[in-house]
Amino acid sequence: MAMDPNVLDWLLDSDPALRWQVQRDLEGATPEAWKSTRARVATEGFGARLLSAQDTDGQWAGGAYFPAGFFDSPEANNPGQPWIATTRSLKDLREWGLDASKIAGTAEKLAANSRWDYDDLPYWGGEVDVCINSFTLANGAWLGADVTQLALWFPAHRLGDGGWNCEAEEGNSTCSSFHSTLNAIRGILAYEKITGDTNLQDARRRGEEYLLDRQLLYRATTGEPVGEFVTQFVYPNRYRYSALAALDHFRDAALLDGTAPDPRLAEAVDVVRAARRSDGKWVQAAPLTGRTWFDVDAQEGEPSRWLTMIGSRVLDWWDEGY
Numbered sequence: 001m002a003m004d005p006n007v008l009d010w011l012l013d014s015d016p017a018l019r020w021q022v023q024r025d026l027e028g029a030t031p032e033a034w035k036s037t038r039a040r041v042a043t044e045g046f047g048a049r050l051l052s053a054q055d056t057d058g059q060w061a062g063g064a065y066f067p068a069g070f071f072d073s074p075e076a077n078n079p080g081q082p083w084i085a086t087t088r089s090l091k092d093l094r095e096w097g098l099d100a101s102k103i104a105g106t107a108e109k110l111a112a113n114s115r116w117d118y119d120d121l122p123y124w125g126g127e128v129d130v131c132i133n134s135f136t137l138a139n140g141a142w143l144g145a146d147v148t149q150l151a152l153w154f155p156a157h158r159l160g161d162g163g164w165n166c167e168a169e170e171g172n173s174t175c176s177s178f179h180s181t182l183n184a185i186r187g188i189l190a191y192e193k194i195t196g197d198t199n200l201q202d203a204r205r206r207g208e209e210y211l212l213d214r215q216l217l218y219r220a221t222t223g224e225p226v227g228e229f230v231t232q233f234v235y236p237n238r239y240r241y242s243a244l245a246a247l248d249h250f251r252d253a254a255l256l257d258g259t260a261p262d263p264r265l266a267e268a269v270d271v272v273r274a275a276r277r278s279d280g281k282w283v284q285a286a287p288l289t290g291r292t293w294f295d296v297d298a299q300e301g302e303p304s305r306w307l308t309m310i311g312s313r314v315l316d317w318w319d320e321g322y
Contacts, residue, residue, distance in 0.1 A: 161220075188204040239287050
């Protein structure tokens with residue numbers, strides 16, 4: 001289905017962090033054009049604003065995953081969590097397309113100055129939470145940090161059913177989680193793309209099979225939908241699973257692996273297609289609660305440029321593959 005020119009124009013009228021992806025994935029712009037836009041992430045809009053918030057010690061908000069002083073503050077009793085500390089900020093900048101050279105020296109500063117909230121562990125070694133470790137693996141590869149030991153953590157901590165679960169390290173679960181597994185395979189995929197190291201490819205593909213066996217939607221035990229979150233699309237999704245976020249990963253993985261869309265994705269594709277409004281746009285669900293540096297997308301119930309870009313490229317990829 002050809003994109004409505006009005007929707008494309010609406011998407012192009014956006015921050016460079018989004019616009020370069022629209023140019024590359026939907027407009028069919030030349031590499032010179034979209035790379036020129038991507039370079040502006042460092043000097044304009046969201047990217048420049050977030051870069052300006054970096055501390056002199058290399059961190060954001062004085063902490064690895066939570067802001068400095070968070071656990072001794074009233075904010076710790078609020079719903080959700082703040083999304084402003086180092087790991088989240090790096091993840092955003094990486095996914096927005098910032099050239100890592102623009103924060104050269106950050107990897108070394110974090111190695112010297114940043115410790116995890118959990119057990120005061122050194123930053124680039126990761127900690128015990130698979131989601132946090134997946135973000136750190138990808139961020140480290142992007143910044144040129146030595147994350148080879150952290151990479152070994154993923155196959156060693158994969159559960160027997162093929163995926164991962166953040167609760168497993170606390171002994172609270174022996175079954176994988178949709179959220180944790182998607183975060184793990186996305187982090188591994190980013191690591192593969194950046195470094196060319198394929199040693200984690202088997203672990204990634206086994207995690208993908210965990211989700212594919214469930215058609216990205218259902219519990220293996222009962223066949224029931226795994227949760228309402230599957231159809232609640234939101235940007236930024238932070239850590240949370242949805243059919244749209246999962247399909248965006250499978251598109252990315254297929255492009256790297258040179259494979260066609262897996263037929264088991266069909267029902268999830270139908271869910272994403274059904275969520276598109278008649279005007280060709282997707283609507284923002286309730287954003288995850290917690291403090292942010294600034295808003296980067298629409299409010300709840302409003303058309304979302306980010307979701308529309310992601311949904312459109314997922315459906316284009318699927319439709320072209322069949």
